[in-house]
Amino acid sequence: MEFKSITITNFLSYYDVNEIEFAPTTTIFIGQNNTGKSKLFDAINFALYSRVFLTDPTSDGTNGKWISDIKEISTFVVNNHKLNEALAANDDSLKVAVSLLIDNKTSYITVERSIDFKKSTEKFIYATNNFSVTELDKLDGHVIANDVGEAAEDRLSIYFAPSIKDFFLFQGESANRIMQLQKGGNFSRAVKEIARLSVFEDAKDLAESYVGTVHNRITRKQNKNKEQKEQQEKLQFSIETKKHQLEEYDDKKTEADKKVAEYSDKVEKLEDELSQLKEFEDYFKQKKTFEDNMKRIKAELNEANLEKSDIAEDAVFYKIREKIEEFKDFYSKLEEKGEVPPSIFAAEINKALKAELCPICGADLHEGSRGCEYAKSRLPKCDTDKLGSYLRDLNSTFGNANEDIQRIPQNLEKILERKRQLEQKKTRLFKEKEELQGILDNTKINADTEEKKKKADEVSHSLRHYSDLLEKAKLDSSKNEGSIGILNRELQKLRHEFKMLVVDDDDIDDRDKILTIYAEKLKNAMNKLYALAHDTAYNEVQKRANEYYKEMTKENAALVGDIKIDTSTSEIYTVDEQGFRIRNINQGNRISIQLAVIAGILTVAQEQFDQQYPFVTDAPVSTLGGDNKLSTVETMINCFEQSIIIIKDDTSTKNKTNDEIRKLIKESDNVGLAYELSLSKAENISDQYTTYKKIKG
Structure with a gap:
């Protein structure tokens, strides 16, 4: 799949008809602010997905939002110069259109979307919109498809999956939004689509439905015994109640996880600001030590709990150790007495x-x-001989295990003492946390101006505020996770009771009993299969992301760690060699992480869909500088067969020859085409429009 060219007609800052070609390798667009870079990105999005990014700040503080309603788009999409021209000429109508020509290996696809306007009392108003997808065979030129409207949308979705639109059409400013891992978020939907998780999800749902069908069948055949029917209904009611409660806690945990991600991002940004001040150097050192100690103790506590669980499972044998001793030589004694008949x-x-x-x-x-x-x-x-062999083997096994069983009380006491010591260390750490907060609150800023001091105090206060909110959100998430665990165990127990109740019913035939048992087993198997597919998909994206991240940051003097995609906490971050999270990373590395994950998910998508997507990106490195900026752009060029990079020209007109991106354009064989965007000269702002010139190719 390759973008060949785009034709933009009277769309946003593009006046009249503009035909722009793309190279099969890399095409770079550079320009100053407000020269039409993002409008070019909007044109591609409009053609493929009928959406335009409205840059007006929203109430939630973001820099804008995507608009997909065609009538709302029509209120601001017409080029101002064309609008003034049409009004002056007293035209009856005007048209806005974007046409995208795509090379699809054996065919050419033309995607065209347009909006027609009609004259109405000194202004133009929305009349209608049109959308078509035409596909022509490369060999003989015959029409493979010529679809319009909904049929065109359906055909286009075959080639460009809606779930990954924010990834191959990547807007740097919206990276945080599309990187969210919460259930139902863009990232989760994309992974679900590329890994075909919906297939496993459907299988899981079908298995769950089958369990319900079997249970309903059993219910209809249930005998008239009132007591048993009441018990079954009570169990069924309890199961449904627990399932409803489980959904509520799952929703609460999802909401808490969203807050954790939101507050974590705010805390990291605030810490980035404070880390620039030398007065907080001691605070961040102690904070790192505190976090490392807390992680270590939590890991040791978890390990101790697992050991305790293992001992608790074995403890049942300790209680019946005398019976085991009696049974140990059971069969051999019977053989000696001749009480076992020969086989x-x-x-x-x-x-x-x-x-x-x-x-x-x-x-x-x-x-x-x-x-x-x-x-x-x-x-x-x-099979008496087989039974004898089995019993002798069993005796031998019990004999070997008996020594370990005798040590269970001592082992249990040791692990409990270890847990008590770890809990004491954990309590001391909470005191250290309070002391750490005291350091933050009492740090004096030696700023050269009152304004800087005031700003530092505000950041410090905000950090305290959002840190408290983050701790509360983590606590809410943990509490809900604990409740989910308890409910799952209770639900499992209730379902087992229900299954046993049915199986023990003499009026249910053998076939029904088998269906009841194996329906539950089928459901459990499908759940495990889905979990395996889910984890495999995320692990593959993480693996590819790390490959790209290493390439992007290879010129960094400092080690940057490994990317971690953690679905359990709904976060993407970096870890060091010991697996500890790296805090206070700079903005440049954060952008590199985002781009690496985007590249990772697109690479996996290309393998799964057997489709090479062009990578189109607007302002991907707007906050980067130095080696990170250049190496990131080079990585994008190397990652994809075709990339279209729209990037700000940071240089002044007098020093353009020294700009690293311009130098890359000139020297790289992989950059096939490059354009410089600028604004036309005009007396009025509304009459200015985007112009472009080819600087390579």
Whole structure:
């Protein structure tokens, strides 16, 4: 899949008809602010997904939002110069259109979206909109498809999955939004689509539905016994109640996780600001030590709890150790006394039946005789020798385990003492946390101006505020996670009781009993399969992201760590060699992380869909500088077969030859085309429009 060219007609800052070609490798657009860079990005988005980014700040503090309603788009999308021209000429109508030509290996696809306006009392108003997708065969030029409206949307979605639109059409300023891992977020939807998780999800849902179907069938066949029916209804009601409660806690945890991600981002940004002040150097050192100690103690506590669980499971054998001792030599003693009858092998009985004569007692074994019927009835029971072997093996196993069983009380006491010591350390750490907060609150700023001091105090106060909110959100998430765990165990127990109640019912036939047992097993298997597919998909994206991240930051003097995509906490961050989270990373590395994950998800998507997507990005490195900026752009060029990079020209007109991006454009063989965008000269702002000139290719 390759973008060949785009034709933009009277769309936003683009006046009249503008035909722009793209290179099959990399095309770079550079320009100063407000020269039409983002409007070019909007044009591609408008053609493919009928959306435009409105840059007016929103109530939630973001820099704008995507508008997809075509009538709302029509209120601001017409080029101002064209609008003034049409009004002056007293035209009856005007048209805004974007046409995108795509090379799809064996065919050419033309995607065209337009809005028609009609004259109405000294202004133009929305009349209608049109959308078409035309596909022509490269070999003989015949029309493969010529769809309009909804049919065109359906055809286009085959080639450009809606779930990954924010990734191959990447807007640097909206990176934080599309990187959110919460359930239902852009990132989660994209991974779900590229990993075909919906297939596993459907299988999981079908298995769950099958369990319900089997239970309903059993219910209809249930006997008239009032007591048992009441017990079954009570269990079913309890199951449904627990499921409803589980959904509520899951929603609460999802909401808490969103807040954790939001407050974590704010805390990191505030810490970035404070870390620039030398007065807070001691605070950040102690904070790092505190966090490392807390992680270590939590890990040790978790390990101790797992050991305690293992010992608790074995403790049941300690309680019946005397019975085990009695059973240990059970079979061998019976053998010594001759109380176990010798086994007659099946082969010997079959040999006697064939000869129609018992070699031991001489009984007649002709077909139809009583002797023959008796001999046949003994065939299924010819496994006494197997039973003996099994019992001897079991005795040996019990004998070997007995020594460990005797040590269970001492082992349990040791682990409990270890847990008590760890809990004491954890309590001391909370005191250290309070002392750490005291350092933050009492740090004096030696700023050269009152304004800087005031700003530092405000940042310090905000950090305290958002740190408190973050701790509360984490606590809410943890509490809800604990409640979910408890409810899942209770639900499992109730379902087991329900299953046992049905299986023990004598009026239910064997087939129903088997269906009841295996429906539940099928559901559990599908749940595990979904979890495996889910984790595999995220792990593959993480692996690819780290490859790109290393490439982007290879010129950094400092080590930058590894990217971690943690679905359990809904976060993307970096970790050091010990797996500890790296805090206070600079903005440049943060952008590199985002781009690396974007590149990772697109690479996996390309492999899964067998489709090479062009990578189109607007302002991807607007906050980067130095080696990070150049190496990041180079990585984008190397990552994708075709990339279209729209980037700000940071240089002054007198020093353009020294700009690193311009130098890259000139020297890189992978950059096939490059354009410089600027504004036309005009007396009025409304009459200015985007102009472009080719600077390479």
